Amino acid sequence: MNLIIAKINQDEISVPEIMAAADSFMAKGDPQAARHAYTAWLARNSADPMAYAIYFNLSVVLGRLRDAPAAKIALERAIALNPDYIPAQINLGNLLEQLQGPFEAACQWIGVVNRFPQITGENIHFLTFTLNLIGRVLETGRSHAQAEESFRRSLDIDIDQPEIMQHYLSVVQQQCKWPVIQPWPSARGVTRRDLLANINPLTLAIYTDDPLFQLGNSFHYARQRIGDCPISYVDSHAPLQQRPAGRLRIGYLSAELRNHAGGFLMAEVFELHDKSKVEIFIYNTVAAPPEGMAGRIRSAAEHSVDIADLSDSQAAQRIVDDGIQVLVDMQGHTYGSRLGLLAMRPAPVIANWLGFPGSVGTSFHNYIIADDFIIPPEFEIYYSEKIARLPCYQPNDRKRLVADHCPTRHEAGLPETAMVYCAFNGQHKITPYTWRRWMSILRAVEGSVLWLLESTEAINGQLRRLAENHGVAAERIIFAKRIGNADHLARYRLADLFLDTAPYGAHTTASDAMWMGVPIITLVGRSFASRVCGSIMRSAGLPDLICSSGEDYVAMAIDLGLNRDKLIAYRQRLVSARNSSVLFDTPLLVRCLEQLFTTMWRDYVQGEQFPPDLTNLDLYREVGIALDQDDVEMLSQPDYEERVRQTFIQKSRYCFVPKDGRIFK
Numbered sequence: 001m002n003l004i005i006a007k008i009n010q011d012e013i014s015v016p017e018i019m020a021a022a023d024s025f026m027a028k029g030d031p032q033a034a035r036h037a038y039t040a041w042l043a044r045n046s047a048d049p050m051a052y053a054i055y056f057n058l059s060v061v062l063g064r065l066r067d068a069p070a071a072k073i074a075l076e077r078a079i080a081l082n083p084d085y086i087p088a089q090i091n092l093g094n095l096l097e098q099l100q101g102p103f104e105a106a107c108q109w110i111g112v113v114n115r116f117p118q119i120t121g122e123n124i125h126f127l128t129f130t131l132n133l134i135g136r137v138l139e140t141g142r143s144h145a146q147a148e149e150s151f152r153r154s155l156d157i158d159i160d161q162p163e164i165m166q167h168y169l170s171v172v173q174q175q176c177k178w179p180v181i182q183p184w185p186s187a188r189g190v191t192r193r194d195l196l197a198n199i200n201p202l203t204l205a206i207y208t209d210d211p212l213f214q215l216g217n218s219f220h221y222a223r224q225r226i227g228d229c230p231i232s233y234v235d236s237h238a239p240l241q242q243r244p245a246g247r248l249r250i251g252y253l254s255a256e257l258r259n260h261a262g263g264f265l266m267a268e269v270f271e272l273h274d275k276s277k278v279e280i281f282i283y284n285t286v287a288a289p290p291e292g293m294a295g296r297i298r299s300a301a302e303h304s305v306d307i308a309d310l311s312d313s314q315a316a317q318r319i320v321d322d323g324i325q326v327l328v329d330m331q332g333h334t335y336g337s338r339l340g341l342l343a344m345r346p347a348p349v350i351a352n353w354l355g356f357p358g359s360v361g362t363s364f365h366n367y368i369i370a371d372d373f374i375i376p377p378e379f380e381i382y383y384s385e386k387i388a389r390l391p392c393y394q395p396n397d398r399k400r401l402v403a404d405h406c407p408t409r410h411e412a413g414l415p416e417t418a419m420v421y422c423a424f425n426g427q428h429k430i431t432p433y434t435w436r437r438w439m440s441i442l443r444a445v446e447g448s449v450l451w452l453l454e455s456t457e458a459i460n461g462q463l464r465r466l467a468e469n470h471g472v473a474a475e476r477i478i479f480a481k482r483i484g485n486a487d488h489l490a491r492y493r494l495a496d497l498f499l500d501t502a503p504y505g506a507h508t509t510a511s512d513a514m515w516m517g518v519p520i521i522t523l524v525g526r527s528f529a530s531r532v533c534g535s536i537m538r539s540a541g542l543p544d545l546i547c548s549s550g551e552d553y554v555a556m557a558i559d560l561g562l563n564r565d566k567l568i569a570y571r572q573r574l575v576s577a578r579n580s581s582v583l584f585d586t587p588l589l590v591r592c593l594e595q596l597f598t599t600m601w602r603d604y605v606q607g608e609q610f611p612p613d614l615t616n617l618d619l620y621r622e623v624g625i626a627l628d629q630d631d632v633e634m635l636s637q638p639d640y641e642e643r644v645r646q647t648f649i650q651k652s653r654y655c656f657v658p659k660d661g662r663i664f665k
Contacts, residue, residue: 013041015050019057031064052081056088059095068098086112086126093133102137109134128154132164135171142456144171156186162224165198170428173203174455176462178432179630180207196625201333205358206429209503209525209635211382212644213624218361219384219617222339226362229343231313233320237348240325241605250597251281251324251347254355255336257297258288261508262330262355264485267293268397270300272590278597281322283307283315285336312340319346325604326597329365332356349600352385354394357507357529359383361617366610367600369393369593373535374528382526384612388596392539392582394532395589396511403490412494413478419448419561422495422518424480424509427455427463429501433633437554438499439470444554445561451495454479492516496567497560502553503635505533514540514583519570521545521560523553525635539583542574550636623648 013021018041025033038058045051055078062071072095078088089112097105112130116123131154138147151168155161173180180203181195199207201218250273256262273280281303288294288306298304303322307315315338319327327347331337333356342350345364352360353369360368361384368375368385371393380387409416421441423430442448450467454460464474480491489512498513500506500522506513510533513520522533524546534546547553560567578584603610626647627634634640 015048015054018054022057022061026061026064031061034061035065052078052085052088055081056085056091059088059091063095068095071095072099084115086115086123089115090126090130090133093130097137102141106134106137109137124157128158128161128164131157132161135164135167139167139171144175144456145458147171148175152184155190159186159188159190159194162198165195166200166203169195169199169203173206174428175459176427176430176435176466181630193625196629201356201358205527205529206431206504208624208629209527209530209633210624210627210629210640211358211379211527212620213627213629214527215359215361215382215384216617216619216621216624218333218359219614220361220621221333222360222362226339226343229340231316231344233316234345236320237345240323240348243323247275247277247279248594248597248601249279249281249323249325251283251319251322251327252301252330253283253285253327253338253342254330255284255286255334256330256355257282257284258286258294259292259485263293263297264397264400265354265395265508265511266330266397267296267300268399268586269395269590269593270297272587273300274590274594275302278594279303281305281319281324283319285331285338307338307341312338312344315341316344316346325349325601326351328353328369329360330355332358332360348604351388351600357504357532358527359385361612361614363612363614365612369596370528371535373538374531379526382528384614384617386610386612388600390589390592390596391585392589393535394507394511394583396515396584396586398584398586400489400515401486402516403484403486405487406490406493409494412480412491414451414494415447415449419445419564420451420494420496421448421499421557421561422451422480422492422497422513423499423501424451424453424513425501425504425506427452427459429504430463431502433550433635434501435466436470437550437557439467439472440554441499441557441561442467442472442476443470444558448561449476449478450499451478451480454481488512489516492518496564497521497557499557500533502550503527503530505530507532507536510536511583514574515578517571517575517578519545519560519567519574521547521553521557523547523550523635526640530635536583540574540581541577542570545570550633619648620644 018037022034022037025037035058038054038061042051042054055074059071059074062074075088075092075095078085079092093105093108096108109130113127116127131150135147135150138150148168148171151164151171154164155168169180181192183192184190199217201214201221204214204217254262257266270280280301282301282305284304284306285308287308305318307318310318324347326349328351329342330353332352342364350365351367351369352365359382365385367388368383369388369390371389371391374393375383375387414420438450442450460479464477467477468474492513493516495518498518498520500520502523503525505522506520510520514536519542520533520537522537524531524534537543537546547556623644627643637643
């Protein structure tokens, strides 16, 4: 360091040399030395034509030192010296987001976009990158239409951006803008195939009940995200088989063990685990505060490790060092997932449970935990993992907090005597088929209302307009304000009947409704997400409200809306059976879960490792893309597998056989 300072003081160091010296300090883990070197150089060379680049590099070092205010000043000086230096303009937006908020960041980035009068090979990367940043902060801020526009502009410039296409489709879906898959003209032309080939697994599960397409898409999505895995810990598994008999070490990998749906479901599971049989490790992929649900869960588990700031290899090594025998992946293809970590096989057995409703489609998920309703034997071909079954797939917390005060209907903005249908799933789960069914129900039951969770004013307005398009007055669509979970549970009592969405139905929301004594009508399909609510209702003792056709769904909802005595009887059945139902027998679920873990480990030790079946998964994806998913509701098609078979034959004149031969040559 002293030599560098001496050279600076003697004006004997060039711009490339000071950059190289600072890079060397950073590589050695000494950002303070890099900061000192850059600051000393700038003190003597502020008029140098390349000073703007040194200020920019200094801002990066200051960012590493978590000194955002100083980094902002350095960037502002770089921009003052060279206003056309786009990387500094972009990075200033990042710092403004951190220091002042997303609005200020978006304004900065919009200014960057406006600096590009023409799209050229030189600026195309900066332009799309900045548009994507704008889209991200707008999406996070729930400015969906503006986010859609930003993503669309970026895709018009460069369509080869799979992640941006995924965000684009998601914000379209969240706005209830149908059809979601809507090609548009551009310089290249964005086609239906472009959109479907880049849809993410969760968006696809909402879009269509096509489990083979979902399986193939999960496989493709995982492969794209992971790439080549440079590290494998498979060789570290053998010593675990020689471990003396004792408690089984179980790891839960999750981003949701906090004030989130996953945390609300799982809290009591951790409290009921038999610590004489299992030793529980939690690996949090997203940092959570110590209080609230996260604090309760941390207290229940013996080990809770935050790995949000660890690389995949560091986190995998930690799991290996902990000697985990069965690792439960509770994220799959959802926010906070760590597929790169899992690809390293840090545990001998990896099971997919609860966080993602479907097959993850990888070579390293050995099991998927479900039940015999969600995955009956004839549907096992839709999964690459081996099926492990509980009495009921979804756990529940019997200690959930419910507010003492329940508002009146007047206080909630509901009519006092009307039939109140509620649908408290996220509005992104609403499809045009579901909406048409709901409108048919409202038209048939005079004075009835549909009670939805509020979204943005724009989306609320969109749904009211869609109601009017179906001959239903806009005021019959009522929106519930978003409030704390305990207060939200209490107001369930104001609803008469819950209308489920399809093909992605209620999961945690269904358990909440059951707990509060509100019956649900659900329409089941073939895919995992379409069958969870049916599993919950069966386990709660109301299997007769599970429908297998859209016509039955509408007829049943109308019948119960017009025959309140019948509806009251269902409510009474639900409440009286709550304490004895399988759905809320959490001790039974935990005992069965521990038995599943024991069986998985025993099978592994005995050499039965059940490698995932990845046969034909790319072909399933190609067939799904080719099928007409917009004008035909796949959930309602009795000849689904024959459609798949015929589409494949027409597309490629080649025939394939899934795992058990159910689709023939």
